Amino acid sequence: FPSGSRSILRDISSSDNVVKPDYAVDLNITNFDSVLRDTPATFAIVEFFAHWCPACRNYKPHYEKVARLFNGPDAVHPGIVLMARVDCASKINNKLCDRFSISHYPMLFWGPPSKFVAGGWEPKEEKSEIRVIDDGRTAEHLLNWINKQLGSSYHLDDQKFENEHLPSNVSDPGQIARAVYDVEEATTIAFDIIFEHKMIKSETRASLIKFLQLLVAHHPSKRCRKGSAEVLVSFDDLCPPNEKLEALSNGKDMLGNFQICGKDVPRGYWMFCRGSKNDTRGFSCGLWVLLHSLSVRIEDGESQFAFTTICDFIHNFFICEECRQHFYKMCSSVDRPFDSSRDFVLWLWSAHNKVNERLMKEEASLGTDDPKFPKIIWPPRQLCSSCYLSDDQRDDGTSRVAWNKDEVYSFLTNYYGKTLASLYKEKGVLLSEVTDGAIEDLVASTNAVVVPVGAALAIALASCAFGALACYWRSQQKSRKPRRKPELR
Numbered sequence: 001f002p003s004g005s006r007s008i009l010r011d012i013s014s015s016d017n018v019v020k021p022d023y024a025v026d027l028n029i030t031n032f033d034s035v036l037r038d039t040p041a042t043f044a045i046v047e048f049f050a051h052w053c054p055a056c057r058n059y060k061p062h063y064e065k066v067a068r069l070f071n072g073p074d075a076v077h078p079g080i081v082l083m084a085r086v087d088c089a090s091k092i093n094n095k096l097c098d099r100f101s102i103s104h105y106p107m108l109f110w111g112p113p114s115k116f117v118a119g120g121w122e123p124k125e126e127k128s129e130i131r132v133i134d135d136g137r138t139a140e141h142l143l144n145w146i147n148k149q150l151g152s153s154y155h156l157d158d159q160k161f162e163n164e165h166l167p168s169n170v171s172d173p174g175q176i177a178r179a180v181y182d183v184e185e186a187t188t189i190a191f192d193i194i195f196e197h198k199m200i201k202s203e204t205r206a207s208l209i210k211f212l213q214l215l216v217a218h219h220p221s222k223r224c225r226k227g228s229a230e231v232l233v234s235f236d237d238l239c240p241p242n243e244k245l246e247a248l249s250n251g252k253d254m255l256g257n258f259q260i261c262g263k264d265v266p267r268g269y270w271m272f273c274r275g276s277k278n279d280t281r282g283f284s285c286g287l288w289v290l291l292h293s294l295s296v297r298i299e300d301g302e303s304q305f306a307f308t309t310i311c312d313f314i315h316n317f318f319i320c321e322e323c324r325q326h327f328y329k330m331c332s333s334v335d336r337p338f339d340s341s342r343d344f345v346l347w348l349w350s351a352h353n354k355v356n357e358r359l360m361k362e363e364a365s366l367g368t369d370d371p372k373f374p375k376i377i378w379p380p381r382q383l384c385s386s387c388y389l390s391d392d393q394r395d396d397g398t399s400r401v402a403w404n405k406d407e408v409y410s411f412l413t414n415y416y417g418k419t420l421a422s423l424y425k426e427k428g429v430l431l432s433e434v435t436d437g438a439i440e441d442l443v444a445s446t447n448a449v450v451v452p453v454g455a456a457l458a459i460a461l462a463s464c465a466f467g468a469l470a471c472y473w474r475s476q477q478k479s480r481k482p483r484r485k486p487e488l489r
């Protein structure tokens with residue numbers, strides 16, 4: 001299994017499993033490169049062992065104790081270290097174990113996951129970023145070794161949402177780089193909710209198509225762009241129109257089985273959007289980040305389309321009633337069409353701040369806030385001091401900020417644009433069935449028909465775009481191998 005795949009989520013969380021599955025991810029020659037390439041973790045530890053080796057069998061509980069902290073949806077500290085193992089006694093792994101010059105069992109390596117991909121290790125290689133872990137003989141020793149590398153103080157007894165070393169330093173703009181994985185998580189969950197709650201109806205169908213178009217063109221994750229394009233092209237088959245919608249409400253929806261951001265998502269955990277409590281942040285934080293990251297990627301000519309698409313999507317598909325009503329009110333109060341992406345980016349930012357301002361008081365009085373992530377008027381000075389012209393503190397503790405909008409816009413485009421995508425590994429995401437070129441062409445063809453007109457026309461155009469996109473896609477496919485069926489969960 002790839003780390004954090006749905007099957008792992010299910011296996012680990014299922015209480016009636018007689019044998020508890022391992023936390024460490026089993027790798028072999030067929031999945032080694034792909035799992036290490038796609039993991040959001042910053043570091044990886046790979047244990048090379050042999051299943052017949054008694055010392056390895058005795059070591060396994062130690063390795064598992066540490067892997068519990070870092071792997072899977074119940075990880076205490078997710079997305080930091082991927083812990084994996086390779087059985088060198090299994091013949092298919094011979095070449096893989098040779099690549100790492102395995103001289104004894106168990107042998108542990110540490111390094112950035114990307115360095116393991118198609119890589120290896122040799123004893124005399126001095127500059128390798130892959131290092132042998134020389135003192136990991138017990139769980140305590142291994143965790144100490146890890147703590148030394150990370151400057152952390154993780155403990156074997158750490159529990160999820162307790163003793164948490166959350167990165168709550170709001171002044172670190174680099175933290176948004178981890179959010180690209182949350183944006184994938186939020187996208188997948190949004191679609192899961194839409195299908196589970198049977199929200200695709202004849203009157204909401206066009207709104208979903210428009211949103212998919214936006215995702216195909218501007219989602220910061222290539223995996224999600226690819227998945228959205230596949231859904232869009234097969235939308236009629238996956239989600240039959242009109243009279244056939246009945247079938248959907250009977251639970252026969254194919255679209256609900258489609259994994260829009262690839263087979264490893266949802267991973268079951270949040271990184272940038274992780275709350276310090278189980279029930280705070282998460283999905284709604286991920287959804288905001290998705291919306292902001294879409295807004296900074298659109299062109300001027302698409303701004304009105306993006307605005308109506310996002311407003312309609314939240315109105316039709318965000319299952320929090322208060323949120324959709326409140327957001328819709330803000331959408332409805334816009335009195336003229338957007339003709340620049342800057343205006344739309346700033347509108348969304350300001351709308352989000354209005355929600356923050358409202359929730360600031362509400363959460364504090366009800367005690368429902370996340371103590372590590374209180375609502376604030378955003379961005380704080382620590383993140384963008386040049387965004388502030390002045391900041392008048394009022395008696396009631398609130399403040400009225402005079403913003404430098406040019407600086408805010410420049411900050412937002414950089415934060416949700418370049419920085420958000422800076423960690424993202426997208427090499428090799430597109431498999432043989434679709435080439436990069438085809439996706440870029442799809443994106444271009446989607447953009448070409450998205451023009452800044454009123455909502456009704458935009459919906460009509462969305463259908464045209466869909467038709468054109470489908471035609472284009474099919475003509476592209478003719479010269480290729482037969483397309484694989486969409487992967488089902």
Ligand SMILES: Cc1cc2nc3c(=O)[nH]c(=O)nc-3n(C[C@H](O)[C@H](O)[C@H](O)COP(=O)(O)OP(=O)(O)OC[C@H]3O[C@@H](n4cnc5c(N)ncnc54)[C@H](O)[C@@H]3O)c2cc1C
Nearest residue numbers: 281284285287288314322323326327349352353355373378
């Ligand atoms: C469209 C929408 C409407 C919502 N309406 C409501 C509502 O009416 N009532 C309710 O109780 N909850 C509402 N929510 C949920 C609420 O806004 C938060 O998402 C939730 O409380 C989690 O908060 P959080 O601390 O993770 O930060 P969020 O508010 O979710 O923000 C996520 C991240 O975005 C960044 N950010 C914060 N403010 C801004 C900004 N102004 N511009 C750009 N980036 C920013 C910060 O890095 C922050 O950590 C809504 C969510 C969405 C997506």
